[in-house]
Amino acid sequence: MLRVDHVRKSFGTINAVRDVSFSIESGTTFGLLGPNGAGKTTTMRMILGILTPDAGNVSWDGVTIDASLRRRFGYLPEERGLYGKMKVREQIAYFGRLHGLRKPEVSKRTDYWIEHLQLGEYSNRPAAELSKGNQQKVQVACAAVHEPALLVLDEPFSGLDPVNAEMLLGVLRAQQARGTTLVLSSHQMWQLEELCTEFCIIDDGQNRASGTLAQLRAAFPTRVLRVEPASDAARSVLDGLPNARRLGSEDGALDYEVALGTALPDILRRLVSAEAITRFEAIEPSLQDIYLRAIGPAT
Amino acid sequence: MRRLRSRAFKVGLVLGMVGVALAIKAPQFVSSALNQASNTIVVGGSPSLASRAAKLLAKDFEIEGLTDRTAPPTLAFLDAHRKAGALVVVTQERHQLVVTVYARDLSFVSASELRRDLMPLGFALATSTPETTVARYMNLPIALHGINSKFENSAAADAAHGIAYTLLIFLYVSILLNSQLIMTSVAEEKTSRIAELLIASVNPSALLAGKIGAAAVLAVIQLASWLAVGYVLSLGGGVAKGFAAMLVQAITPLDLAAFIAYFLLGYLQLSTLFAAAASLINRTEDLGSVSGPLVMPVVLAFFLALYALGFPSSTLATVTSFIPIVAPFTMFARIAVSVVPAWQIVISLLINIAAVWAFAILGGKIYRVGMLLYGRPPKLRQILATLRG
Numbered sequence: 001m002l003r004v005d006h007v008r009k010s011f012g013t014i015n016a017v018r019d020v021s022f023s024i025e026s027g028t029t030f031g032l033l034g035p036n037g038a039g040k041t042t043t044m045r046m047i048l049g050i051l052t053p054d055a056g057n058v059s060w061d062g063v064t065i066d067a068s069l070r071r072r073f074g075y076l077p078e079e080r081g082l083y084g085k086m087k088v089r090e091q092i093a094y095f096g097r098l099h100g101l102r103k104p105e106v107s108k109r110t111d112y113w114i115e116h117l118q119l120g121e122y123s124n125r126p127a128a129e130l131s132k133g134n135q136q137k138v139q140v141a142c143a144a145v146h147e148p149a150l151l152v153l154d155e156p157f158s159g160l161d162p163v164n165a166e167m168l169l170g171v172l173r174a175q176q177a178r179g180t181t182l183v184l185s186s187h188q189m190w191q192l193e194e195l196c197t198e199f200c201i202i203d204d205g206q207n208r209a210s211g212t213l214a215q216l217r218a219a220f221p222t223r224v225l226r227v228e229p230a231s232d233a234a235r236s237v238l239d240g241l242p243n244a245r246r247l248g249s250e251d252g253a254l255d256y257e258v259a260l261g262t263a264l265p266d267i268l269r270r271l272v273s274a275e276a277i278t279r280f281e282a283i284e285p286s287l288q289d290i291y292l293r294a295i296g297p298a299t
Numbered sequence: 300m301r302r303l304r305s306r307a308f309k310v311g312l313v314l315g316m317v318g319v320a321l322a323i324k325a326p327q328f329v330s331s332a333l334n335q336a337s338n339t340i341v342v343g344g345s346p347s348l349a350s351r352a353a354k355l356l357a358k359d360f361e362i363e364g365l366t367d368r369t370a371p372p373t374l375a376f377l378d379a380h381r382k383a384g385a386l387v388v389v390t391q392e393r394h395q396l397v398v399t400v401y402a403r404d405l406s407f408v409s410a411s412e413l414r415r416d417l418m419p420l421g422f423a424l425a426t427s428t429p430e431t432t433v434a435r436y437m438n439l440p441i442a443l444h445g446i447n448s449k450f451e452n453s454a455a456a457d458a459a460h461g462i463a464y465t466l467l468i469f470l471y472v473s474i475l476l477n478s479q480l481i482m483t484s485v486a487e488e489k490t491s492r493i494a495e496l497l498i499a500s501v502n503p504s505a506l507l508a509g510k511i512g513a514a515a516v517l518a519v520i521q522l523a524s525w526l527a528v529g530y531v532l533s534l535g536g537g538v539a540k541g542f543a544a545m546l547v548q549a550i551t552p553l554d555l556a557a558f559i560a561y562f563l564l565g566y567l568q569l570s571t572l573f574a575a576a577a578s579l580i581n582r583t584e585d586l587g588s589v590s591g592p593l594v595m596p597v598v599l600a601f602f603l604a605l606y607a608l609g610f611p612s613s614t615l616a617t618v619t620s621f622i623p624i625v626a627p628f629t630m631f632a633r634i635a636v637s638v639v640p641a642w643q644i645v646i647s648l649l650i651n652i653a654a655v656w657a658f659a660i661l662g663g664k665i666y667r668v669g670m671l672l673y674g675r676p677p678k679l680r681q682i683l684a685t686l687r688g
Contacts, residue, residue: 048499050671067502075499081492098500142496 001025002047002150002181007056009042016042017053018205024198026061026149029172029182031196033189033291039205040185041078044152047183048075060150071100074148078155080139084128088119091127092141099146106145113141117171133164140171144180151175153184157191169195189288199287201294208294213287220285220293221260227271228253228279237270253279312521316528341380343368343388351423351430352389355416371401384408389417396421449638456636462550463608463635469522470562470628471601477518478569479590481510485577485666486586494578494670503667508659511570518566519559550635557634557644564651565627569597571655571662578669596624604628611637620647623654 002024009017017039024030034040045051047058049070058065083091092113096106114123117137122130127138136159144151156172157165165188172195175182186192192199193213200210209216225244227234230252238244238256247255258267264282271277285293339361342353349365356362363380372386385402398417402408419437423430450456488494497506576589603625607616611633620630620643630647633639 045499045671050495050499070499073499075496077492077495077499079492079495081488081494081496083487083493084491095496095500098497139496 001061002183003057003059003062004043004047005057005059007043007046007053007058009039009046009051009054015205017046019056020200020202020205020207021056022198022200022207022210024181024183026181027176027179028198029176029184029196031192031199032183032185032202033192033199033287034185034202034208035295038203038295040202041154042205043202044075044154044183044185047150048073048152071146072149074099074143074146074151076139076143076151076153076156078158080136080159082127082135082138082142085126087124087126088130088138089114089123091138092145095142096145099148101146109145109147110141113145116174117141117167132159133161136160136164137167140168144171144175147178148180150181150183153182155185155187157186157188165191189286189291193287201291203295209290216287216290217284220290222257223260223262223285224283225256225258225264225267226253226279226281226283227256227277229275229277230254231275233275234271234277237267237274241267308517308521312524315521315525319525319529320532339363339381339383341366341372341377341383341386343386344390348389348391352387352417352420355420355430355434356387356413359412359416369399374403377403387413389420391424394425396424449636459550459636460608463554463632464605466558466635467601467604467608467628467632469525470558470565470631471597473518473522473562474565474569474627475594475597477514477521477566478573478593481514481570482573482577482586482590483583484510484514485574485670486580486583489578489580489670490583498667498670503670504659504663507571507574507663507666511567511574514570515563515566519562522562554635557631560648561627561631561651564648564655565624567655568624568627568651568658569593571658575662575665575669578666579672600625600628604632607632608636611639617643621650623651623658626651 004020004022006019006021007017008015008019020039020043022030032040032043042051046053047065049058049065049067060069063069083094086094089110092110093106096109101109114120117140119134119137119141122134127135130138140156143153153172156168160168169191172182172184176195182195184192184195196213198210198212199216201208209219211219224247225238227238234254235246238254239246241256241258241262243259244262245257247257268280271280338359340356341363342349342356343366344352346365346367349367353362353365363383366386368376368386369388369390377383377386384404385400385408388399388401390397390399396417398413400408400410400413419430419434422428422433422437426433450459488497501509572593573590576593577586580586580589600619603615603619607613607619607629610616616629616633619625620633620639626647630639630644634644
């Protein structure tokens with residue numbers, strides 16, 4: 001288990017991380033969300049031991065992160081980078097050796113990742129000659145070649161075309177299947193929803209919300225009701241609901257936001273008695289909705 | 300190992316060897332070509348006087364012929380006498396020897412050499428003493444003995460100065476070159492953004508130490524190869540034929556040990572500082588601005604070392620033998636040409652080893668912080684604040 005316990009980090013007068021806490025069970029996939037400048041990358045760097053927290057503690061299975069533990073972790077930073085003149089195969093092997101792999105094993109694993117990521121035809125070419133997408137594949141290989149216990153990926157989908165994004169999703173699912181603990185950040189909510197079992201939303205260096213999607217939804221204070229058809233009668237019933245807010249109508253449907261705990265069967269009965277309705281749906285908030293509510297309006 | 304197999308290292312090694320070979324052999328070819336012209340003279344004047352002068356001049360010049368010509372010659376005249384460098388005309392006015400030289404190129408004729416060779420003839424004409432007798436008495440034996448000197452004779456002392464000067468140049472070039480290679484490597488990792496991935500994989504101090512250590516091995520291989528080429532080629536003779544003999548005569552095992560020790564100390568100190576400086580830049584174009592302040596002390600150290608070669612016991616040379624960055628140059632120069640008290644060597648080594656340690660800690664911290672800093676180059680205040688954090 002990875003445990004991040006009330007960590008704090010500042011750089012001079014800038015408080016990058018004020019108070020962030022969460023824990024991640026081994027083998028799960030954790031999504032770290034937040035706007036730009038929220039402190040996600042700084043938190044990730046503290047997890048990996050690149051930065052030392054000013055306060056708080058980061059531990060893996062109860063042990064504070066040290067150099068020997070860090071070798072068991074993998075990292076794909078937001079700022080991608082490769083040795084431009086080094087060949088792809090050499091580069092992946094190099095990072096494998098940096099993480100403690102010995103010679104026969106490093107060759108075997110390098111071959112695996114080259115094949116797995118379809119880099120065969122590029123394996124003996126300098127990294128600078130590859131396209132951006134292929135370079136990112138190489139970076140993923142460098143991060144994962146040593147079969148890390150924890151793999152941290154900072155915006156892994158940024159800059160990827162749909163085909164390569166799908167490829168990366170496949171890679172991450174395979175890592176999940178192997179039992180690797182994953183921590184990833186992304187602005188692509190749908191990808192995180194698909195991959196992650198738990199989330200933490202941070203903003204201005206602090207926790208805003210955390211938990212599984214179900215927990216986050218359960219804590220979300222409203223629901224969206226979608227009713228079809230968008231008739232006057234239906235509108236009249238819905239307008240009469242206490243604390244209901246009309247969101248608009250699309251494709252002949254009415255969307256209204258109602259408070260969590262509103263008696264939905266009662267609303268349904270009233271709608272049916274007023275009008276023949278063809279659709280009555282309570283839409284659970286999406287991760288994006290939860291995220292936007294957690295970080296508040298843009299300033 | 301990758302750098303050892305790299306084309307850049309191999310090319311640098313070979314080019315350095317070629318450079319050393321040229322430095323040793325080229326003067327031999329140039330000098331022999333020049334000597335053929337400049338050392339060949341024709342002696343003019345009355346037959347008896349010219350003949351006596353020619354015998355004395357034969358010590359330092361190649362006499363192509365005697366002539367009774369006293370008027371300025373033409374180039375064709377000199378060309379006809381195996382492209383002689385000059386016509387030296389000796390005449391007598393009363394009891395005074397008068398020497399007039401008509402040279403192809405004035406820079407190749409040494410008036411002092413002519414004066415020294417012909418002085419016995421001048422005395423002979425003035426005193427009626429045979430010039431051979433005068434020459435014998437003019438050869439004044441002078442015994443040179445040093446007080447607490449490292450060398451038995453002045454020839455060994457001169458040889459040591461020559462060798463020390465050469466080795467200082469090797470030290471200067473090698474330390475600066477290899478430190479700047481480290482700097483370029485660090486800058487490449489920073490600007491290509493691979494730095495964060497490296498620091499996540501390996502302790503930054505270990506990363507830096509590995510870089511510097513590996514480059515030190517390459518530098519030693521390079522230096523040893525160049526010196527070996529120089530030594531082997533000089534055995535073949537020529538202008539630098541004395542180099543091998545000078546080495547044996549002038550360089551003791553202590554000198555060699557000092558050279559290696561101070562090369563390593565100087566390189567370790569400077570490469571750490573260069574690497575730390577490089578970690579602060581965002582673009583390779585900014586390398587010049589951070590390397591300049593580091594190169595200046597090295598240049599100063601080199602000139603101080605040249606001063607120390609001439610005045611090894613001076614206060615300036617002694618004091619600078621203890622100052623990090625400068626000491627690798629000045630202390631080596633002093634050891635090479637004088638007897639330096641053992642306690643000074645020990646203290647200098649200890650101070651410089653401590654400096655390596657201190658630079659490694661400071662440089663490691665700056666490197667760790669700098670490799671993650673992007674955007675506007677940080678001010679000194681920011682760096683200090685971050686280091687304290």
